[in-house]
Amino acid sequence: MNIDDVSLLSRLKLSDTEKELFAGQLSKIIEYTEKLNELDTSGVEPTAHILPMNNVFREDKLRNSLPPDKALNNAPDREGFFYKVPKIIE
Amino acid sequence: MQYEAVIGLEIHAQLMTESKMFCGCSAKFGSEPNTQTCPVCIGMPGVLPVMNRKAIEYVIKTGLAVNCDIAPHSRFARKNYFYPDLPKGYQISQYELPICERGFVEIIVNSEKKKIGLTRIHLEEDAGKNIHEGAEDYSFVDLNRAGTPLMEIVSEPDIRTPQEAAEYVKKLRAIVRYLGVCDGNMEQGSLRCDANVSVRPTGQKEFGTRTEIKNMNSFKYIEKALEYEIKRQVKLLNDGGRIIQETRLWNTNKGITESMRSKEKAHDYRYFPDPDLVPVEVNDKWIEEIRSQLVELSDSIRQRFVSQYGLPVQDADLLTSERSIAEWFEEAVKLGGEPKTVSNWMMGEFMRLLNEEGKQIEESSLKPEHIVGLLMLIDKNVISGKIAKTVFEEMYKTGNAADVIVKEKGLVQVSDESEIEKAVDEVLANSPDEIERFKAGDAKLMGFFVGQIMKITKGKANPKVVNELLRKKLII
Numbered sequence: 001m002n003i004d005d006v007s008l009l010s011r012l013k014l015s016d017t018e019k020e021l022f023a024g025q026l027s028k029i030i031e032y033t034e035k036l037n038e039l040d041t042s043g044v045e046p047t048a049h050i051l052p053m054n055n056v057f058r059e060d061k062l063r064n065s066l067p068p069d070k071a072l073n074n075a076p077d078r079e080g081f082f083y084k085v086p087k088i089i090e
Numbered sequence: 091m092q093y094e095a096v097i098g099l100e101i102h103a104q105l106m107t108e109s110k111m112f113c114g115c116s117a118k119f120g121s122e123p124n125t126q127t128c129p130v131c132i133g134m135p136g137v138l139p140v141m142n143r144k145a146i147e148y149v150i151k152t153g154l155a156v157n158c159d160i161a162p163h164s165r166f167a168r169k170n171y172f173y174p175d176l177p178k179g180y181q182i183s184q185y186e187l188p189i190c191e192r193g194f195v196e197i198i199v200n201s202e203k204k205k206i207g208l209t210r211i212h213l214e215e216d217a218g219k220n221i222h223e224g225a226e227d228y229s230f231v232d233l234n235r236a237g238t239p240l241m242e243i244v245s246e247p248d249i250r251t252p253q254e255a256a257e258y259v260k261k262l263r264a265i266v267r268y269l270g271v272c273d274g275n276m277e278q279g280s281l282r283c284d285a286n287v288s289v290r291p292t293g294q295k296e297f298g299t300r301t302e303i304k305n306m307n308s309f310k311y312i313e314k315a316l317e318y319e320i321k322r323q324v325k326l327l328n329d330g331g332r333i334i335q336e337t338r339l340w341n342t343n344k345g346i347t348e349s350m351r352s353k354e355k356a357h358d359y360r361y362f363p364d365p366d367l368v369p370v371e372v373n374d375k376w377i378e379e380i381r382s383q384l385v386e387l388s389d390s391i392r393q394r395f396v397s398q399y400g401l402p403v404q405d406a407d408l409l410t411s412e413r414s415i416a417e418w419f420e421e422a423v424k425l426g427g428e429p430k431t432v433s434n435w436m437m438g439e440f441m442r443l444l445n446e447e448g449k450q451i452e453e454s455s456l457k458p459e460h461i462v463g464l465l466m467l468i469d470k471n472v473i474s475g476k477i478a479k480t481v482f483e484e485m486y487k488t489g490n491a492a493d494v495i496v497k498e499k500g501l502v503q504v505s506d507e508s509e510i511e512k513a514v515d516e517v518l519a520n521s522p523d524e525i526e527r528f529k530a531g532d533a534k535l536m537g538f539f540v541g542q543i544m545k546i547t548k549g550k551a552n553p554k555v556v557n558e559l560l561r562k563k564l565i566i
Contacts, residue, residue: 009358087225
């Protein structure tokens with residue numbers, strides 16, 4: 001995976017200088033985490049969650065939603081009660 | 091070269107829960123835009139999603155109905171991508187540990203049974219809705235649907251023809267509707283279907299390159315879209331071309347599939363377990379509890395209708411197409427209706443009237459006791475079969491009982507010979523030509539005489555008496 005893919009996936013526009021800088025930093029981070037591969041984990045279940053908990057459910061009950069005005073408060077642009085975004089398809 | 095198609099289907103079914111998958115907002119369809127959202131489903135920082143127990147149970151229920159293994163451990167994962175209808179920047183879905191795996195359903199195509207394997211059924215949250223119409227340079231986003239529970243049913247690539255594909259979707263739609271977990275409304279999108287299609291030379295083991303077809307929102311379009319896509323691929327290969335792996339959209343107006351040129355270039359969903367959600371553990375006790383709530387499904391009811399009530403297979407097919415229709419029928423039979431007669435009325439008049447109005451059977455004011463009341467009046471010769479149709483329509487319209495309508499409208503069958511004789515005499519007196527032709531051998535005119543008599547008596551004359559009298563008077 002190269003820095004261009006990463007920046008596209010995270011929607012970050014990087015200058016060439018930044019690309020070089022971050023590519024180096026990211027490589028170092030990955031290298032560091034690679035250290036974990038040195039451990040023998042063959043007998044260990046993959047851990048997705050560190051708490052010994054499961055089946056935390058809610059009942060299928062309604063709770064109040066936000067008033068649309070409030071929900072849309074942070075939207076950069078809106079039209080009526082719709083979020084307004086740049087055209088998605090041609 | 092002969093080619094065969096290989097088709098696998100993904101069905102997305104919106105679950106009929108009251109609230110969303112991970113928050114308490116309403117999952118209702120058709121409300122004003124952005125009135126059913128909260129910090130959880132619009133991706134505000136610092137919120138914590140909590141699983142809707144009922145949604146999990148609905149998926150287990152479906153899994154049991156289609157012979158799946160229910161996973162003792164499953165969990166949710168984040169599928170990361172950017173799109174305006176996905177406010178968190180990821181969809182909570184399931185990846186390597188779905189709730190159900192390895193099932194199958196049986197379909198019947200050209201009178202032959204075929205098993206279609208199911209790879210998995212998993213649970214995820216739906217995205218919001220983008221509206222592209224109405225503005226040149228903008229799209230509009232409604233997040234009411236964002237976060238509603240969506241069940242994805244993935245088939246094995248066991249389907250070989252468009253017809254099989256349509257039958258498979260019909261079968262699954264009937265199952266989720268019978269179970270009451272999804273309303274199956276394809277037009278409104280509560281049941282959606284995508285297809286993976288490839289072709290290969292007949293006899294070849296390896297699959298060809300596949301395309302994914304989206305936007306087929308009816309059984310008819312599933313068949314048409316797949317027929318088109320298979321032809322397109324075969325022609326392309328025969329012309330020496332290559333199939334490109336891509337997503338294509340069915341264009342209903344043009345009747346073709348079109349390449350969906352997506353702006354997203356790098357597809358990498360970077361799935362990882364959602365740290366906000368704890369694992370789901372399903373033990374046998376829970377499974378058995380859900381199993382005990384399973385209703386009898388259409389296949390079993392269909393067989394029972396044939397064996398128990400002696401119905402022809404076509405009748406049983408139609409009567410079990412919806413759970414509500416099957417229940418209506420069985421209620422009428424329990425109240426004393428003769429099964430085949432009830433079935434005839436349902437498949438004929440009743441379905442016609444319902445279709446005219448685009449109504450569902452449960453919305454009708456015509457109930458099983460209505461039809462049973464009507465059949466009793468026919469049995470007792472109170473009304474003729476012809477009048478019965480009028481009474482039926484009137485019951486359908488007003489919801490009044492048959493005997494009330496017959497009394498109110500004066501529709502009681504006349505069997506009194508002297509009264510009918512008057513009408514017979516009148517008709518014969520007015521038809522000297524017809525009588526001559528009849529005597530000269532034109533037997534069809536019998537129908538003409540009966541028709542005229544019925545007209546005068548407004549259909550109330552007992553046909554048996556009319557026939558007897560006519561035969562006597564015309565000396566045959």
